[in-house]
Amino acid sequence: MPTLDDLFLKVQKPSRYTGGELNSVMKDRAAVDVRFAFCFPDLYEVGMSHLGMKILYGLFNSQPDIWCERVFAPDTDMESLMREHRIPLWALESRDPLTVFDFVGFTLQYEMSYTAVLNMLDLAHIPLRSADRDERFPIVVAGGPCACNPEPIADFVDIFFLGEGEEVDLEVLRLYRDMKKDGTYTKAAFLRRAAQIEGVYVPALYEVSYNADGTVAAVTPKDNAPAVVRKRIIRDLDTCYYPESFVVPFTDIVFDRAQSEIFRGCIRGCRFCQAGFIYRPVREKSPEVINKQAHDLCASTGYEEFSLSSLSTSDYTKLEELLPMLLEWSEKEHTNISLPSLRVDGFSEELAQKLNVLRRAGLTFAPEAGTQRLRDAINKNVTEEEIFRTVTKAYNAGWTAVKLYFMMGLPTETLEDVAGIASLGQKLVNLFYQNPDRPKGKGVTISISCACFVPKPFTPFQWEPQDTAEQLAEKQAHLRESVTTKKISLSMHDNTTSYLEAVLARGDRRLCAVLEEVWKRGSKLDAWSEHFDHDRWIGAFRDLGIDPAFYANRRRSYDEVLPWDHLDYGVSKEFLIRESEKARAATTTPNCRQQCQHCGAACWKEGVCVERR
Amino acid sequence: MSVANGFYTVRLVFSKTGRAKYISHLDLYRAMTRVLRRAAIPLWYTEGFNKHPYITFAAPLSLGHESVCERMDFRLTDETVSMREIVDRINACLPEGLKAISAAEAVTKASDLGYAKYRLRLSCSPAVLRAFLDQPSILVEKKTKKKGGVKTVEIKPHLKDVSVEDADGQAVLTITLPYSNDMTVNPTLLLTALSAFAGAEVTGEACRLELFDRHGAVFA
Numbered sequence A: 001m002p003t004l005d006d007l008f009l010k011v012q013k014p015s016r017y018t019g020g021e022l023n024s025v026m027k028d029r030a031a032v033d034v035r036f037a038f039c040f041p042d043l044y045e046v047g048m049s050h051l052g053m054k055i056l057y058g059l060f061n062s063q064p065d066i067w068c069e070r071v072f073a074p075d076t077d078m079e080s081l082m083r084e085h086r087i088p089l090w091a092l093e094s095r096d097p098l099t100v101f102d103f104v105g106f107t108l109q110y111e112m113s114y115t116a117v118l119n120m121l122d123l124a125h126i127p128l129r130s131a132d133r134d135e136r137f138p139i140v141v142a143g144g145p146c147a148c149n150p151e152p153i154a155d156f157v158d159i160f161f162l163g164e165g166e167e168v169d170l171e172v173l174r175l176y177r178d179m180k181k182d183g184t185y186t187k188a189a190f191l192r193r194a195a196q197i198e199g200v201y202v203p204a205l206y207e208v209s210y211n212a213d214g215t216v217a218a219v220t221p222k223d224n225a226p227a228v229v230r231k232r233i234i235r236d237l238d239t240c241y242y243p244e245s246f247v248v249p250f251t252d253i254v255f256d257r258a259q260s261e262i263f264r265g266c267i268r269g270c271r272f273c274q275a276g277f278i279y280r281p282v283r284e285k286s287p288e289v290i291n292k293q294a295h296d297l298c299a300s301t302g303y304e305e306f307s308l309s310s311l312s313t314s315d316y317t318k319l320e321e322l323l324p325m326l327l328e329w330s331e332k333e334h335t336n337i338s339l340p341s342l343r344v345d346g347f348s349e350e351l352a353q354k355l356n357v358l359r360r361a362g363l364t365f366a367p368e369a370g371t372q373r374l375r376d377a378i379n380k381n382v383t384e385e386e387i388f389r390t391v392t393k394a395y396n397a398g399w400t401a402v403k404l405y406f407m408m409g410l411p412t413e414t415l416e417d418v419a420g421i422a423s424l425g426q427k428l429v430n431l432f433y434q435n436p437d438r439p440k441g442k443g444v445t446i447s448i449s450c451a452c453f454v455p456k457p458f459t460p461f462q463w464e465p466q467d468t469a470e471q472l473a474e475k476q477a478h479l480r481e482s483v484t485t486k487k488i489s490l491s492m493h494d495n496t497t498s499y500l501e502a503v504l505a506r507g508d509r510r511l512c513a514v515l516e517e518v519w520k521r522g523s524k525l526d527a528w529s530e531h532f533d534h535d536r537w538i539g540a541f542r543d544l545g546i547d548p549a550f551y552a553n554r555r556r557s558y559d560e561v562l563p564w565d566h567l568d569y570g571v572s573k574e575f576l577i578r579e580s581e582k583a584r585a586a587t588t589t590p591n592c593r594q595q596c597q598h599c600g601a602a603c604w605k606e607g608v609c610v611e612r613r
Numbered sequence B: 001m002s003v004a005n006g007f008y009t010v011r012l013v014f015s016k017t018g019r020a021k022y023i024s025h026l027d028l029y030r031a032m033t034r035v036l037r038r039a040a041i042p043l044w045y046t047e048g049f050n051k052h053p054y055i056t057f058a059a060p061l062s063l064g065h066e067s068v069c070e071r072m073d074f075r076l077t078d079e080t081v082s083m084r085e086i087v088d089r090i091n092a093c094l095p096e097g098l099k100a101i102s103a104a105e106a107v108t109k110a111s112d113l114g115y116a117k118y119r120l121r122l123s124c125s126p127a128v129l130r131a132f133l134d135q136p137s138i139l140v141e142k143k144t145k146k147k148g149g150v151k152t153v154e155i156k157p158h159l160k161d162v163s164v165e166d167a168d169g170q171a172v173l174t175i176t177l178p179y180s181n182d183m184t185v186n187p188t189l190l191l192t193a194l195s196a197f198a199g200a201e202v203t204g205e206a207c208r209l210e211l212f213d214r215h216g217a218v219f220a
Ligand code: SF4
Pocket: A280, A281, A282, A592, A593, A595, A596, A597, A598, A599, A600, A601, A602, A608, A609
């Protein structure tokens, strides 16, 4: 049988599989109690860019009795060699197969990675279904945003962690260690006790029953599991663990830089955005802490760039305090600061100059909808005036390209709203040619990118149907006709992936069978368009007699039991219903700092909920 | 030591073995940039819009080959850090498989490289290897600079300081090959010719032992 070393030279970019990167953590197998294989169900380049994984990798390894290692989905060339020679999936640090680990943990960032989870379990020679794994196999756990409705993969996972993992993960690992030590460990006993920890959801301890019309009748806990599982949050980000070093990859990855988290949550409450609800409430880190963490990280990694990480940089209340601190050392040390999702408005002239704010922010806007009415309906608080103001500044400064991001298929959207996308683009073209100070001798390009809306759990749109393929095709055609100038370039996303996302995002446990079937038929890296096969999915649904439209295109009533109703992310159903009704009336909602909406997240008495307004 | 133009050039000798042999040349450049930054070496940066440190490698190593004699040049802004300290600081920051051996001010230009010495642990027997080497002529196909072009080259006269050992029936070849702007024979080329001669694929683990200049002196 060939060794791993024999395989490395036969594949593209072998350093994705070898481990040994700068700052990767090696420990003595015999000196640790718990071994944790942290799996990202996508390729190395994608997974290694993910901040959440870096935080938990550092946190686990800061514990002397835990060794956490990294695992990524192999690319197809490596996978076929592994299957040909029956070499099981290994963890990068020790190169041990996953079967020797105590825990195999997945982070679920997007629905289209679910088949990669199954494929990785299979490549690791671990049975897919929780019920088929006895004490000989690792406990399979999962967390991340998709855990807020984990039902479509509930049969494959032993434990889901809801919310922020920093505390709850360690509590579960310690329970495991203690039960192993005192001899009371069996998988069943462990899962029963873990389910008593707040933030832990053990799907096998819940029975789901269905109504004749296919909707969920009830989710019934057993073995004393709590009827409702509430997510966990970190109360104080300043004292919460943050890694002093990142693993620095050899090969180029998507985000190859240091990252400092500046706050969690988002005050805005855009109604389509799941992150704006499931990460509530907003909690900020203090500028001193951010500054120190950023500087330490750059020193330990040697990165030449770092970025501030959050859902919306401009909403950080102490940005004007933080940026000068960062600039003081970063300029000296030739380190670039990148400020994603920055609003150009609202900077002092001096700081804007110093930072070259325009260059950093780029000319990218996400109005999401083409008319003010629809922007009000989705509570996206961007006005044309704001865009015009910034774009004018940019034209004056010599810019000739603007990017606009939109969504199509938003609730209450009409063809008029769709045409509004084109006319907003047209207005920016006109703005350019009416500007006497525009760059001379150059044309302008407005790039419009249009994604398809996917209704998500725990948002005010969780009851909404997704537009059908026909409706979306009609809208796309209408947009194409509405664009009458070559100065506007239009790119519209294919809607077949969005359709499956809509199915999986709001699916129930009956979809586990579909996932397994579509994986058997060859799906494994669905997040990559070159590997995604829509027909394969549709074929699996058809052969199993499950109608995907039931999940994607059906309007739910407010009193329907939703598959995730037994999970509690702080935001109350009453609040989401209020927001849903306001969307229909195209009424906006002030953000958390302007006026608290009593969404429910104040139950933690933290962050923005207890700030002075 | 001279700090002309605001910088002077240091040449680091380092080894690249074990897990590090899978680091490609481009990736090594990126990794070393970060190592030098981590080590807080007073790096000299290029001027201009896209400022970056000046770092070059004398002789790129094939992916999968090991080496105990890699050379990396970089520029420093001041000479207050001793060579000993540079080596120590870099070693404190290197990932597994990379190790700094020595540092000195760069003397020889990279264009004066002449030869490289290798040790190859081969999958064939010493007898096969000897027969291969004893041929009066060894012809190989080499890619030319033109896209898709190949030419046939006689390499026999270029094989220097050849020694063959027997390690439990496997041949271990130590050999010096040309490595210059005019002519380069890398071990992979030799393996291809050997495989053709043996009529079966011969694989080998390669380790580069030393680099020499045109006159045969150690590349310094
Ligand atoms: S309780 Fe109020 S302040 Fe807190 S997250 Fe909800 S709306 Fe915002």
